[in-house]
Amino acid sequence: MAEFFIENQDLIYIVVLSILLGVEVISNVPAILHTPLMSGANAIHGVVIIGAIIVMGHARSDDYLALVLGFLAVLLGTLNVVGGFVVTNRMLEMFKKKK
Amino acid sequence: MTSNLLLQLSYLIGSITFIVGLKQLSSPDSARKGNLVAAFGMGLAILGTILFHTHDGAPIGNIPWILAAMALGTVVGWLMAMKVKMTAMPQMVSFFNGMGGACAAIISIVEFHSHPHGTPGYLLVVFLGLIIGTVSFSGSIIAYGKLDEKIKDITGKLLTYINLLLLVLILAALTAAVIAPEIMGESAIWVLLALSALYGVLFVMPIGGADMPVVISLLNSFTGMAAAFGGFLYDNPVMLTGGILVGSAGTILTILMCTAMNRSLLNVIIGSFGGGGSAAGSGVKGDQVVKEINLTDTAILCAYAGKVTIVPGYGLAVAQAQHICHELEKKLEDKGVEVNFAIHPVAGRMPGHMNVLLAEADVPYPKLIEMEDINPQMNSTDVVIVVGANDVVNPAAENDPSSPIYGMPVLKVWEAKNVIVLKRSMRAGYAGIENELFFHPKTKMLFGDAKEMLGKLVGELKDL
Numbered sequence: 001m002a003e004f005f006i007e008n009q010d011l012i013y014i015v016v017l018s019i020l021l022g023v024e025v026i027s028n029v030p031a032i033l034h035t036p037l038m039s040g041a042n043a044i045h046g047v048v049i050i051g052a053i054i055v056m057g058h059a060r061s062d063d064y065l066a067l068v069l070g071f072l073a074v075l076l077g078t079l080n081v082v083g084g085f086v087v088t089n090r091m092l093e094m095f096k097k098k099k
Numbered sequence: 100m101t102s103n104l105l106l107q108l109s110y111l112i113g114s115i116t117f118i119v120g121l122k123q124l125s126s127p128d129s130a131r132k133g134n135l136v137a138a139f140g141m142g143l144a145i146l147g148t149i150l151f152h153t154h155d156g157a158p159i160g161n162i163p164w165i166l167a168a169m170a171l172g173t174v175v176g177w178l179m180a181m182k183v184k185m186t187a188m189p190q191m192v193s194f195f196n197g198m199g200g201a202c203a204a205i206i207s208i209v210e211f212h213s214h215p216h217g218t219p220g221y222l223l224v225v226f227l228g229l230i231i232g233t234v235s236f237s238g239s240i241i242a243y244g245k246l247d248e249k250i251k252d253i254t255g256k257l258l259t260y261i262n263l264l265l266l267v268l269i270l271a272a273l274t275a276a277v278i279a280p281e282i283m284g285e286s287a288i289w290v291l292l293a294l295s296a297l298y299g300v301l302f303v304m305p306i307g308g309a310d311m312p313v314v315i316s317l318l319n320s321f322t323g324m325a326a327a328f329g330g331f332l333y334d335n336p337v338m339l340t341g342g343i344l345v346g347s348a349g350t351i352l353t354i355l356m357c358t359a360m361n362r363s364l365l366n367v368i369i370g371s372f373g374g375g376g377s378a379a380g381s382g383v384k385g386d387q388v389v390k391e392i393n394l395t396d397t398a399i400l401c402a403y404a405g406k407v408t409i410v411p412g413y414g415l416a417v418a419q420a421q422h423i424c425h426e427l428e429k430k431l432e433d434k435g436v437e438v439n440f441a442i443h444p445v446a447g448r449m450p451g452h453m454n455v456l457l458a459e460a461d462v463p464y465p466k467l468i469e470m471e472d473i474n475p476q477m478n479s480t481d482v483v484i485v486v487g488a489n490d491v492v493n494p495a496a497e498n499d500p501s502s503p504i505y506g507m508p509v510l511k512v513w514e515a516k517n518v519i520v521l522k523r524s525m526r527a528g529y530a531g532i533e534n535e536l537f538f539h540p541k542t543k544m545l546f547g548d549a550k551e552m553l554g555k556l557v558g559e560l561k562d563l
Contacts, residue, residue, distance in 0.1 A: 076205070083191070
């Protein structure tokens with residue numbers, strides 16, 4: 001346990017600080033923006049696609065399970081990213097023109 | 100060396116854009132820019148990964164396939180996002196969220212398939228990514244189906260116990276797989292996959308419409324956490340920051356919503372609050388009379404009022420009545436009536452759902468007034484028109500301790516001089532409880548489809 005903590009100290013710092021930052025950034029949001037915000041956050045966790053690219057990119061060419069699943073993961077991750085940002089943009093576009 | 104530097108730079112910029120983007124998304128003036136900023140950072144981090152990522156000295160391979168998958172995903176995702184109606188936004192977000200969850204789960208599966216042995220820390224990260232990603236995927240798909248009215252609620256006390264049992268089983272299997280990996284061997288991943296998928300389904304299944312916003316927000320933060328476990332797995336800072344930011348921000352948003360509905364998160368997770376009719380409306384007696392009002396009288400009442408407040412609810416979204424609502428507002432303003440909209444934070448099926456809908460119909464932003472600001476103005480309002488809202492205007496939340504929604508902040512429409520409730524029938528709202536507002540001395544009911552009735556009301560106003 002102690003070993004795990006010391007080995008992963010940098011990561012643990014990132015985790016803790018990111019948690020606090022997430023809480024801080026969100027805490028002053030007017031209810032009006034809750035839906036676009038949730039949708040924007042939804043697009044941001046699409047960053048998981050990077051993991052999918054890594055899996056796919058380093059899969060051996062004879063490992064068909066890894067290749068097929070990797071392809072699927074990249075596809076689904078892209079859906080999350082593109083769909084998420086486009087949907088959010090569409091919602092916010094409507095707020096924009098009232099200004 | 101240079102390529103690694105460029106990779107790390109792209110990740111650093113990506114992380115910064117996520118934080119700045121989220122921050123800008125929290126304010127109406129900068130929200131759109133924030134979304135674009137985050138999207139730019141995402142693009143940069145993806146490009147950096149494809150060009151510069153190496154593992155044991157080997158660069159990213161299979162690039163044609165990666166690009167093909169991304170092209171396909173972009174086209175499909177773009178089309179889906181552009182075609183979806185504003186009323187169907189909640190289920191669309193839920194769907195995209197599920198895709199992210201599935202992506203995280205697949206990463207864990209492939210990773211375990213390639214490296215089935217490792218330290219307990221490695222196994223824990225792989226399995227947690229799998230469990231959370233899978234729950235998020237199957238839960239989001241059920242939420243999508245339910246919001247799209249393709250799947251019906253299944254309720255029952257038994258389900259609560261089954262869910263608890265499943266949670267215990269998942270924890271037990273996880274512990275065994277991490278501490279004594281030899282017991283299940285490589286089948287561990289499939290056991291956990293099956294249990295988590297089933298849990299996601301059964302966890303969302305009994306949850307009623309009133310709780311849907313909370314569930315989507317919760318699943319959203321789940322996917323964030325799943326992405327963060329991927330970041331742990333690959334020592335990847337941009338996945339870590341992005342995932343954890345969403346995880347913690349999503350959790351805060353979820354808790355805010357639970358507070359708004361006077362419900363504990365635990366209650367929602369265990370799924371004990373179904374849409375079922377366990378709660379009898381104790382405040383309503385059988386002999387109470389409902390007063391109806393016709394369109395002409397409604398039009399006259401509104402046209403000669405000083406101030407009219409419209410309370411939109413999910414019924415407005417279902418009837419697609421947001422545009423006609425805006426027309427009613429303009430018509431009344433032409434007649435010198437002050438009109439505004441009272442927005443309950445959880446009206447509709449997502450927080451802010453009503454704002455998005457009304458913004459689509461060009462209702463000016465300053466006319467949308469939040470609950471805490473409008474409640475003190477209620478007693479100076481002449482007419483309140485409730486369009487397809489129910490639980491958010493139920494006085495039982497204030498005066499009936501036996502009611503399941505007791506303590507939830509509501510719009511105090513009964514303090515206005517007149518209340519007109521536009522509704523299709525006397526059916527209960529999503530919380531499944533009666534609403535004594537309908538029997539209130541100040542209340543008059545206008546039965547019919549929101550869009551049709553508001554259209555006719557605008558017509559009547561023209562004739563006045």
